[in-house]
Amino acid sequence: MSHEIKKVSIVIPAYNEEKAIGKTLELIKNTIEKIKGYDFEIIVVDNNSSDSTGKIAKSLGAKVVFERNKGYGNAYKKGLKEAGGDIIITGDADGTYPFEDIPKFLQIIEKNNVDFINTDRFANLEKNSMPFINYIGNKVLTFLINMIYNVNIKDSQSGMWIFKREVIEKMNFDIMSEGMPFSQEIKLYAIYLGFKFLEIPITYRKRIGKKKLDPVKDGIDNFINLLKFRKKLKSVKQ
Ligand SMILES: Nc1nc2c(ncn2[C@@H]2O[C@H](COP(=O)(O)OP(=O)(O)OP(=O)(O)O)[C@@H](O)[C@H]2O)c(=O)[nH]1
Ligand SMILES: [Mg+2]
Known part of the structure; x- marks a missing residue:
């Protein structure tokens, strides 16, 4: 029996994150250098940053791909197309997500019968990690999503x-949003396609650098797209 080494792609969207990208990548690198049996690639999608995000990412050994069109969704569409991994791991370039948990993530996805793991930040919010208005917005959106889509996220x-990798191979990125709603859509799409979905608790930290999200504008945008995406999903072949 051959034991082929699996490839893991870590995909990070980054827009003007020069203050945080270094720390984010250091955490990832320190974590993956201790993991045996996998080949890792780190892909940073520089979303037309006007600061030195791309330069820093490159100097730290990441593969930097550029996406001219702004938007969190556009950044992911580009980065995921570039990813060659059998397993893909994502997260922000702002120091908020616990990349030190990668060994645990890999263990869960390999040992359990799951295809898509989402992480639950509410399980352990560090002090000041999520502003109150974002907290309310996230909770309201999640409640509405669960009602409208009949899911339990x-x-x-x-x-x-x-x-x-099979999860994104089955997805048509054209029906997915260019901006923030991409995050809810990838989860709903994976569930809709029948993939085994699991949520696990994580620790969420306070962001380094200036926040990009506008809680009111993005909250409303996410809500509108929630309804639109349901129609789009129904129009694609399962
Ligand atoms: N908002 C936004 N983020 C982008 C864009 N392109 C890439 N990103 C990156 O996507 C990630 C998510 O954006 P964040 O601003 O961290 O959004 P958030 O995590 O929901 O909220 P805050 O951390 O509170 O700002 C970050 O790593 C951004 O740098 C873009 O056009 N808009
Ligand atoms: Mg963030």
Whole structure:
């Protein structure tokens, strides 16, 4: 029996994150250098940053791909197309997500019968990690998503996901949003396609650098797209 080494892609969208990208990548590198039996690639999607995000990422050994069109969804569409991994792990470039848990994530996705892992930030929010208005927005959106889509998600807006390559191979990125709603859509799409979905608790930290999200504008945008995406999902072949 051959034991082929599995490839893992870590995909990070980054827009003007020069203050945080270094620390984010250091955490990832320190974590993966201790993991045996996998080949890792780190892909940073520089979303037309006007600061030195791309330069720093490159100097730390990440593969930097550029996406001219702004938007969290556009950044992911680009980064995921570039990812060659059998397993893909995502997260923000702002120091908020616990990349030190990668060994645990890999163990869960390999040992359990799951295809898509979402992470639940509400399980352990560090002090000041999520502003109150974002907290309310995230909770309301998650409640509405669970009602409208008849699912049971704890954190619909979490930006850290771990999934098998087959999941995105079955997805049509054209029906997915260019901006923030991409996060809820990838989860709902995976569930809709019948993939085994699991949520696990994580620790969420306070962001380094300036926040990009506008809680009111993005909250409303996410809600509108929630309804639109349901129609789009129904129009694609399962
Ligand atoms: N908002 C936003 N983020 C982008 C874009 N392109 C890439 N990103 C990255 O996507 C990630 C998510 O954006 P964040 O601003 O961290 O959004 P958030 O985590 O929901 O909220 P805050 O951390 O409170 O700002 C970050 O790593 C951004 O740098 C973009 O066009 N808009
Ligand atoms: Mg963030």
